[in-house]
Amino acid sequence: MKTLVSIATALSITLFATAQNPKYISAMEKNIAILDTARSTAQLQSLANNFERIASGEKKEWLPNYYAAYCYATLSLNFKGDEIDTYCDKADAFINKADSINPSNSEIYAVKAKIAAARINVNPMTRGQKYGAQSTVLRDKAKALDPANPRPWLLEGQSKFYTPTAFGGGKTKAKPAFEKALTLFETFKPTSSIHPRWGKNETTYFLKKCDE
Incomplete structure (x- = not known):
């Protein structure tokens, strides 16, 4: 009980400070x-720079x-070859x-799972x-930590979607994961x-x- 009270108190302090x-x-x-619709290299790099500046001023904030x-x-997807690793290293x-x-x-x-993928x-x-x-492994950890989080299911669907059918992937394999993600998105409420x-x-x- 004391542990639960301590956690609740710490959470309240964090939310209050924020x-x-x-x-x-x-x-x-x-x-x-802006991030919701950003896809171009210039947009994503600009946003990454902005979040980095915010992080440097708010050292106790994880977001x-x-x-x-x-x-x-996400930016790494706009590149090929070793350049992908450069952006994944930053991520x-x-x-x-x-x-x-x-x-x-x-x-x-x-996000760790997204980077590995x-x-x-x-x-x-x-x-x-x-x-x-x-x-x-990272995706499964995300699911275990919060079964209501739709994003690990989206990432699973994407992984299976882009995996050749010969290796156990394809649209048919991916669809259930996307359906699960969408179901969770319908009830998901950001903190x-x-x-x-x-x-x-x-x-x-x-x-x-x-x-299709």
């Missing part, structure tokens, strides 16, 4: 709003580091900072087994205006692709 910093909240909200990592992981550095501030967080493990693209034939297995909410649009997009 609420007392409207400039931080405003800066985060502004960049997150700026989380979003910087997410931006770099890993930021997500590890987020993890050190807020360990055992489902959202953080989902992105590394496969350097050379799918030689990297698929190693980084595919790493991504699966605050700056907590992770990405993925629903991607889920509906891939579900349509599965039916």
Whole structure:
């Protein structure tokens, strides 16, 4: 009982401290709003820079580091070969900072899984087994930490969607994971205006692709 009270007290203090910093909240909200539709290299790099600046000024907050990592992981998809690793390395550095501030967080493990999956693209034939297995372990950890989080299911669907049918992937294998993600998105409520909410649009997009 004392442990539960201590956790609740710590959470209240954290939320109160965050609420007392409207400039931080405003800066985060502004960049997150842009992130929802950002796809170009220039947009994602600009957002990554912005979140990095916020992180440098808010050293006790995990979310700026989380979003910087997410931006770099997504940005890596715009490149080929060894350049992918360059951006994934940056993503890993930021997500590890987020993890050190807020360990055992489902959202953080989902981004770790996203980064590992992105590394496969350097050379799918030689990297698929190693980084595919790493991504699966991280994804499963994200599910275990928060069964209501839809993002690990989206990532599972994407992994199966892009895996050749000969290796156990394909649209038919991917669809149940996307359906599970969409079901969870219907009831998912972000903790605050700056907590992770990405993925629903991607889920509906891939579900349509599965039916084509």
